[in-house]
Amino acid sequence: MPSGLCFICRWLPVLDVVGLAQDLIRCPSVTPEDAGSQTLLAKHLETLGFTVHRLRLGGPPDGPVDNLVAVIGEGGPHFAFAGHTDVVPVGDRAGWSVEPFQAVIADGMLVGRGAADMKSAIAAMVVAAERHVARGLPGRLSFIITGDEEGPAVYGTKPVLEWLEAHDLVPDFCLVGEPTSARVLGDMIKIGRRGSLNAWLTVRGAQGHVAYPDRALNPLTMLVKILAELKDRVLDNGNEWFQPSNLEVTDLEVGNPTTNLIPAQAKARLNIRFNDMHRGADLESWIKEVVSCHAKSADVNVRISGEAFLTAPGEFSAVVAGAVQDITGQVPELSTSGGTSDARFIRRFCPVVEFGLPGQSMHKVDEQAAVSDILALAEVYNAVLERVFTGK
Numbered sequence: 001m002p003s004g005l006c007f008i009c010r011w012l013p014v015l016d017v018v019g020l021a022q023d024l025i026r027c028p029s030v031t032p033e034d035a036g037s038q039t040l041l042a043k044h045l046e047t048l049g050f051t052v053h054r055l056r057l058g059g060p061p062d063g064p065v066d067n068l069v070a071v072i073g074e075g076g077p078h079f080a081f082a083g084h085t086d087v088v089p090v091g092d093r094a095g096w097s098v099e100p101f102q103a104v105i106a107d108g109m110l111v112g113r114g115a116a117d118m119k120s121a122i123a124a125m126v127v128a129a130e131r132h133v134a135r136g137l138p139g140r141l142s143f144i145i146t147g148d149e150e151g152p153a154v155y156g157t158k159p160v161l162e163w164l165e166a167h168d169l170v171p172d173f174c175l176v177g178e179p180t181s182a183r184v185l186g187d188m189i190k191i192g193r194r195g196s197l198n199a200w201l202t203v204r205g206a207q208g209h210v211a212y213p214d215r216a217l218n219p220l221t222m223l224v225k226i227l228a229e230l231k232d233r234v235l236d237n238g239n240e241w242f243q244p245s246n247l248e249v250t251d252l253e254v255g256n257p258t259t260n261l262i263p264a265q266a267k268a269r270l271n272i273r274f275n276d277m278h279r280g281a282d283l284e285s286w287i288k289e290v291v292s293c294h295a296k297s298a299d300v301n302v303r304i305s306g307e308a309f310l311t312a313p314g315e316f317s318a319v320v321a322g323a324v325q326d327i328t329g330q331v332p333e334l335s336t337s338g339g340t341s342d343a344r345f346i347r348r349f350c351p352v353v354e355f356g357l358p359g360q361s362m363h364k365v366d367e368q369a370a371v372s373d374i375l376a377l378a379e380v381y382n383a384v385l386e387r388v389f390t391g392k
Contacts, residue, residue: 017378018110018371020044021123022103024085025112031086031151034066037119038085038145044126045070045143048133055163058155065148065155071169072133073140079388080142080171081125081381082157082346083178084149087114088363095365108371115369117362121177124374128381137389142171149342153305157342161349173316174352175384176343179359180335185373186328186380190354191317192241192310192336193344197272197280198250199287201226202299207264216262220254222295223266229290235274241310242275242336275336280304306344310336316351323383324355327376355380 027037042052050070058064066085090100090113098104103112110120125143132141144164148156164170182188203223208216227249235245251269272283284302291298311317313334324332332355346352357377361367386392 017120017123017127018105018374020126021110021115021120021369021374022105022112024119024123025103025110025114026101027085028101029086029114029147030089032063032065032148032155034085034147038066038068038147041085041122041126041145042068042070045129048072048126048130050129050143055160057159062152063148063155065146067147067156067160068143068145069160069164069169070143070145071140072129072142073138075138075140076172077388078140078142078169078171078173079385080144080174081129082144082174082176082342082352083118083122083125084146084156084342085119085122086147086150087117087119088150091365097366100367105371109368110371110374111366111368113367115361115367116179116357116359117367118177118179118356120369120374121179121356121377124378124381125177127378128385131382132385132389135386135389139389140171141385142169144174144346146342153342153345158345161345165349170349172350173388174343174346174350175320175381176341176346176352176354177356178341178343178354179356179362180338180354181356181358182333183358183360184328184330185358185376186324186330186332188335189317189320189324189332190336190338190341190343191313191334192276193306193308193338193340194242194245194273194275194336195278195280195308195344196305196340197274197283198303198305199270199272199284200299200301201268201270201291202265203267203291203295204265204297205262208262210260210262213262218262219266219295220263222298223268226291226294226298227268227270229294230270230287235272236277238275239277242277242308245272245274245278247272273339274308276308276310278308280307306340309344309347311347311351311353314351317353319387320353320355320384323380323387326383327380
């Protein structure tokens, strides 16, 4: 164990951060349900002196969604923790060794849905905030918490940031507590993310008998050519900070129950994870152009979940990396790998990096986090706050 962990017990009782993580996990907050998780969080933050704003946004089918903003202090610097209390469904309960929302500790591991992604990180943030409040330093600390990160993200962080902007509460820096560590706590920090584009293609033909193809128009023939051309293009070879962009076909649908029938239509869905050498709108135009060449009457619906972004290595990433190294002994890799996160919205307002627990078990059966890692994460977050607010 790195020497930096030996003094955790001097200020952090073992059950404080882990107990709060357990309490949060016991709220079955599957998107968009809150199940009391943010009420619990608000109670703790209000006890510390934070002013808490509860923002319930949107309506069916993607809401309403519970969001929380908590603020303490004034002036600068203004640092924000950001994260989400919602979790993905548990899936096959029979595969779990424990009840997914009981938050059982076994063999040094906290097991439960949200243990890694990311209720333990939120608990660590609260404990670090408690330590920060006790120091009484000038500046402003805030929490930006959503219940809509695992879902469509329509009524979550994006409109909350607009609310912050309207109330002159946009932070100077933001740390998102996503589970970024790859193998061990501290080995990776995210300083950017690739963009994500989903496209739904519907190609229409003319139904007919397979023995008389001249009397029909097979939409599958057109769709196969479309997908082949899209897949054949090398989007790029990556760059210094990003891996190559990739296009993957994620679904094919015909629904033809008969062997001797040319279908009337065929559908496909695809996803592109793209780096900062592309813009979502340009990729959308390219897809539509390819589709039009092969099937002019086809429908193309595109949703761009987020653009690629990079928080260039600099003062803020150095602050977080230094805190990580001090506590864990790891020299973290600065990475843009993985999927998307709500950092894609925050980056428009301030520099943002992501750091959290190892993520090997997130979204899986028996999702878990090591108790020792949760304790260490609280200490890392505390060290980040010390560095931000003291300049040391």
